[in-house]
Structure formats: structure tokens, C-alpha cells
Amino acid sequence: MKYRWFIALVAALSLSIAGLSQEGPQSSSGDSVAKPKKPAETAPADQPPIPSEFKRPKNVPPEDSPTFEANATTVNVDVAVMDDHNHFIPKIPQGAFRVIEDGVPQQISRFGQSEAPMTICMLIEFSGRFQAFWSWGWEETLQASYGFLSTLKEDDNVGHGYVMDRLPGETIARKILRDTEFDAVRPRLAHQCGAILAKIHQVDTTVLSKVLPFIDGPAQLRRYRDLYDSYDYPHPMFEFAFKWLEPRMAQAKRQTLVHGDFRHGNLLISPRGVEAALDWELTHIGDPLEDIGWICTNSWRFGAADKVVGGFGDLRDLIAGYEDAGGGKIDIDDARTWIVYGSLKWGVMCMSMYQGFKNDGSVERAAIGRRSSETEIDLVNLIIHGKM
Numbered sequence: 518m519k520y521r522w523f524i525a526l527v528a529a530l531s532l533s534i535a536g537l538s539q540e541g542p543q544s545s546s547g548d549s550v551a552k553p554k555k556p557a558e559t560a561p562a563d564q565p566p567i568p569s570e571f572k573r574p575k576n577v578p579p580e581d582s583p584t585f586e587a588n589a590t591t592v593n594v595d596v597a598v599m600d601d602h603n604h605f606i607p608k609i610p611q612g613a614f615r616v617i618e619d620g621v622p623q624q625i626s627r628f629g630q631s632e633a634p635m636t637i638c639m640l641i642e643f644s645g646r647f648q649a650f651w652s653w654g655w656e657e658t659l660q661a662s663y664g665f666l667s668t669l670k671e672d673d674n675v676g677h678g679y680v681m682d683r684l685p686g687e688t689i690a691r692k693i694l695r696d697t698e699f700d701a702v703r704p705r706l707a708h709q710c711g712a713i714l715a716k717i718h719q720v721d722t723t724v725l726s727k728v729l730p731f732i733d734g735p736a737q738l739r740r741y742r743d744l745y746d747s748y749d750y751p752h753p754m755f756e757f758a759f760k761w762l763e764p765r766m767a768q769a770k771r772q773t774l775v776h777g778d779f780r781h782g783n784l785l786i787s788p789r790g791v792e793a794a795l796d797w798e799l800t801h802i803g804d805p806l807e808d809i810g811w812i813c814t815n816s817w818r819f820g821a822a823d824k825v826v827g828g829f830g831d832l833r834d835l836i837a838g839y840e841d842a843g844g845g846k847i848d849i850d851d852a853r854t855w856i857v858y859g860s861l862k863w864g865v866m867c868m869s870m871y872q873g874f875k876n877d878g879s880v881e882r883a884a885i886g887r888r889s890s891e892t893e894i895d896l897v898n899l900i901i902h903g904k905m
Contacts, residue, residue, distance in 0.1 A: 591626060595631075596614070611628040639665065685792060687699075687786055687787065688795070690828065691819065694829060699788060702787075702790050703829045703830075704829075706786065707830020708837060708841075710784070710791060710835055711836060711841075711844070712839065712841065712844075713791060714779065715845075717776055718773040718774060718775075718805040718808070718844055720773070720774045722774050725802065729774075729801050729802050731803065732801045733768075733769045733803050734767075734803075734804050734807075734858070735767060737862070738759070738763065742759055744865055744869065745759075752889070754896050754897060757896070758857060761900055766854065766858065771845075772802055772804070773802070773804075775801055775802065776808050777799030777801055777803075777807070778796055778798075778799045778811070780811055780814070781819065781827055781828075784827075804855075805844070806847070807858075809852050810856045810858060812826060813827075813835070814860055816888070816892065816895070825856075853899065856899060857896065857899045860892045860895040861892070864889045867885055868886065870883075870886040871883065871887070872886075874886055
């Protein structure tokens with residue numbers, strides 16, 4: 518009975534509360550009329566909408582916040598892996614490599630094969646012994662060399678160059694002046710040398726004068742005078758020769774292309790004659806008589822002093838070949854002047870060799886350096902005794 522009474526009491530209370538909510542105070546006014554809402558105002562078309570703080574893009578820092586930046590540098594590391602026989606090992610996977618800097622492993626972001634620049638020197642042996650005893654190997658060497666050159670491309674950055682054909686001949690003065698195979702051609706060599714020099718001296722220097730140095734007689738004399746003075750080792754005959762040459766080398770009659778080292782060792786000679794003039798690193802614009810006098814210097818006669826031109830010919834034959842080839846007239850006294858200069862020049866060069874011996878103890882430099890006394894004897898014979 519108690520539970521029923523409790524339920525009845527709860528039901529009565531619920532009805533009472535509902536009745537109170539329905540019997541609230543009533544308005545004494547008449548019927549009310551609702552006011553119409555104002556239409557929403559829109560911004561003019563020519564004005565941008567007002568930005569809303571609630572529609573800001575995400576991840577944009579405030580304007581007054583500090584900004585931090587960091588740069589990551591990618592470093593290219595070229596790697597070549599070779600075996601015990603110095604052969605390249607290709608196709609190694611990326612996982613086989615580790616890059617460590619100061620003990621810290623570095624991340625490898627990219628991995629692949631690439632072409633790397635290489636500096637290559639190709640030296641081909643052309644000696645007579647190599648060709649005589651290894652003729653097939655010599656042929657294989659040429660084929661391999663030409664094959665390599667044919668693979669080069671314009672973007673290989675090898676510069677400009679050319680491949681020369683092989684020429685027969687000998688450059689060693691002792692063989693040229695004494696071996697029997699040169700007996701027949703030896704009397705003709707002076708005339709041939711004159712003709713070759715005439716052709717060199719007739720080369721158009723319009724373009725060459727812009728890239729080659731101009732070194733005339735007075736400039737050369739000053740150069741070797743300064744070099745001689747720097748050694749502080751007086752040679753009375755050298756002093757006399759400098760004084761004797763100054764007025765005679767005051768001015769060149771003409772300026773041409775000059776080989777600069779036309780003598781034994783730089784002439785390739787075969788039983789047919791002079792095949793080529795070699796070693797052009799001293800070429801310049803200057804007095805053509807320099808080449809005439811240099812090959813006639815006694816030091817390049819190698820003991821055959823009676824043959825003025827390289828120990829194999831006469832000066833008149835050299836001049837005749839020069840004039841026959843259109844090189845122009847050469848005065849004997851002018852040629853003598855440059856022969857004197859050649860002896861003086863070689864004497865100072867021998868002094869330079871001695872200075873090199875003092876620095877490095879080279880026996881070869883000492884052997885050449887002692888020959889400065891020989892040039893003093895040559896200068897005495899040329900200037901004082903009037904000999905060639």
C-alpha cells in the first residue's frame with residue numbers, strides 16, 4: 518500500500534506543476550503585430566569584403582612573429598671503386614656506400630652513375646728500335662691511339678690540336694756528321710737549310726705579330742747582359758763582346774718570323790735531306806739574321822769547326838740557298854755579327870747551367886756550365902782573329 522501511495526503522490530505533484538505552467542500571467546494588451554526584419558545589407562561591388570578573423574588561413578604566423586630559415590647544401594661526391602688490378606668495378610648498389618663527415622653519417626639523397634673529367638696524356642713511342650723489333654705492336658699502338666682520338670667529342674674540352682704524320686730522319690748531330698748513310702746528302706744540307714729559312718722568313722706576320730713577342734737584336738742583347746750581370750762572375754771576353762755588339766746590333770734592317778732555335782737537335786735529317794724543323798717554342802718576330810747566325814755558331818758544329826754551317830756546310834752555300842728561295846740578300850759581315858752574338862749567348866747560357874749546378878748539384882749542368890770557356894775562345898777567334 519505504501520508504494521501505491523508514493524506513486525499516487527508523485528503523479529499528483531506532476532499534474533500540479535503542469536497546471537501551473539499553463540496558468541501563467543496573461544497579457545492585458547490587445548493583439549500584437551510582429552515588425553518585419555530589415556533586409557541584409559551587401560557591400561558595394563567596388564569594395565572588398567571586410568576580412569574576418571574567423572576565416573584566416575591555417576598555418577600562417579602572426580605578422581609580428583619572428584621568422585627562422587635554414588639552408589641545406591647538397592654536396593656531390595665522386596667515387597671510383599677499383600679492384601686489385603686497378604680495374605673499375607661497376608654496378609655497385611647505393612646500400613654499399615656510407616658517407617661520414619667528422620664521424621657523423623650523412624644522408625645520401627641521390628645516387629647514380631655519371632661522367633667525370635679526366636686529364637689524359639697520350640705518349641706514343643716512335644723510336645727506331647721499337648719499330649724494328651715490335652712492328653706489329655707499333656701498328657697496334659697506332660690503331661689504339663687513333664681509336665681513342667676518334668671517340669672524343671666537342672664537349673670533352675680537349676681543346677684544339679692535330680695529329681702529325683711520322684717523318685723519317687735523325688736529330689743526333691754525331692750521326693748526321695759521321696755516319697756513312699749521310700755522306701751523300703751532307704754537302705747539300707747547307708743549301709737546303711738556307712732555303713728552309715727563306716721560307717720561314719717569308720711567312721706573313723700580319724696575324725702572328727699580334728700573338729708572338731717582338732724580340733729584336735737590341736732587346737736580346739739587353740736581356741743577356743742583365744742575365745750576365747746578375748751572376749756577378751766577370752768574364753773579360755764576354756765584356757768585350759757586349760761592347761763590340763752594341764753598335765752592330767743597334768737596329769734590324771727588317772722584321773720577320775724567326776724560328777729562334779734553328780740548329781742541330783731541332784733539324785730532322787734523313788739521307789734525302791732536311792725533313793723538318795722542330796721545336797718552335799722560341800719562335801718570335803725579330804731579325805731574320807738571328808736564325809742564320811745561330812746555326813753557324815761554333816758550338817753547334819760539334820767538332821767540325823771548318824764547316825761553318827752546323828759542321829756540314831759552308832756559309833756561302835747557306836746564303837745561296839737563302840737567296841735562291843727568295844729570302845733576300847745577306848751580307849757576310851752582318852752574318853758574322855750574329856755568329857758572334859750566338860757564341861756570346863751560348864756562353865751566358867752555360868753560365869746559367871753552372872748556377873743551376875750550384876743549386877742542385879746536377880752533373881749534367883756542371884758539364885755544360887764548364888763550356889763557357891770554349892765560347893770565350895770562339896769570341897777571340899771571331900772578333901780578334903777574324904775567323905768564322
